[in-house]
Amino acid sequence: MSSSAVRISSQDEVGTRLGRVRTTGFVENGPAFVPRPRRVLESYALVLVHAGVGAYVDDEIGSRPIEPGDVITVSPGCPHWYGPPPGGTWSEIFLVFDGPLFDALAVDGVLDARDPIRRVAPLKVWRDRVAEFADRVRPGDTTARRRELLELAALLVDVRGERHDVEPVTRGIRHAKNRLAGDLRADLDLRAVAASAGLPYETFRKQFRAAVGTSPAAFRLDRRIEAARALLRMTDMTHAAIAASLGFADEYHFAKRFRERAGVSPRDYRRARSKI
Incomplete structure (x- = not known):
């Protein structure tokens, strides 16, 4: 089995009035870890799982299985856990972000604490898109930061448009x-x-x-x-x-x-x- 690794690709505590991309990174063959009590974030997060299987758990939706191609979006203040089963591993790309722009997306239902999982396809296309965003050097000027936040908002809207794992809405x-x-x-x-x-x-x-x-x-x-x-x-x-x-x-x-x-x-x- 390959060794596990966590790599923080970028961190930014400056941001703009629209928000900020706080942290991005990669987990390769990460082991199971069950926090007690459940983890609660102060920011939003997007997690694309691209290898391994596991589960997502919170008090609102209970437990849901997670497979490669599933995207988890976590909302601030929501007690939750996700990861592989005991003895298992999975690999993910994660983005952590916050600010008024993303609060507005939450109000509009794009970031929905009661509907946190989407299946995206094809996986390679989505993995490359999210990895490119996560691995880039964060911009240094305000205008470029604003453009990047709008790019992230577009990514979130596109994820929301994917729904391969649930009954179509009439x-x-x-x-x-x-x-x-x-x-x-x-x-x-x-x-x-x-x-x-x-x-x-x-x-x-x-x-x-x-x-x-x-x-x-x-x-x-x-x-x-x-x-x-x-x-x-x-x-x-x-x-x-x-x-x-x-x-x-x-x-x-x-x-x-x-x-x-x-x-x-x-x-x-x-x-x-x-x-x-």
């Missing part, structure tokens, strides 16, 4: 997702959403969960919480104003739902992010 479910993710302040009637998708409510609810991995109500709540994360991090809006802008009944209701999903209060989340 036109009606796609329409429903767009309605549920839009105008987060509105009080939507889920039965009306089902009707607009051309489906009886129970059929809609079952098909939505099968295609998206969560219920329509939970999907909409998660979009609100993702938007709240971005507003807490990127603005000085009061908690009451954020609650009103996202359709929560009041500040107390917002704080309760935010803690249920994020694991911390809005106040603690904002305080922690202000120190990064």
Whole structure:
């Protein structure tokens, strides 16, 4: 068996107002390592597995098998673990990044903590693309850094477009997702959403969960919480104003739902992010 190696290709703590590519690197024949408690990142991460098999585990989706060609995207504050089984190894390329640009992608559903795995193909093309980005020297001037961040955003959007491992989303479910993710302040009637998708409510609810991995109500709540994360991090809006802008009944209701999903209060989340 080949020896294992971890190589950090680049690190950048400067960045721009759009964000930064904090760390990139490569793992070759990495062994299993199970952190206790589960690892929680302060930034987003993309991991392309190109050799070996294993699993991804978090509290939202449980355990999912990972094979070569799977891309894992990890969101800040999400307790998780991924890696090969005991005694096994795998190889990966990883990118760690953060900033308002990627918070916006999270709000738009490109970086979705409840849907962290995509299968990409052909593997060699994707491996070469991600490896080239990871292994380059990070640019030194602001304009070049901005271009690189937009290139990374495009890569993430392209990964999101790949979906070889799940049931295709029907036109009606796609329409429903767009309605549920839009105008987060509105009080939507889920039965009306089902009707607009051309489906009886129970059929809609079952098909939505099968295609998206969560219920329509939970999907909409998660979009609100993702938007709240971005507003807490990127603005000085009061908690009451954020609650009103996202359709929560009041500040107390917002704080309760935010803690249920994020694991911390809005106040603690904002305080922690202000120190990064």
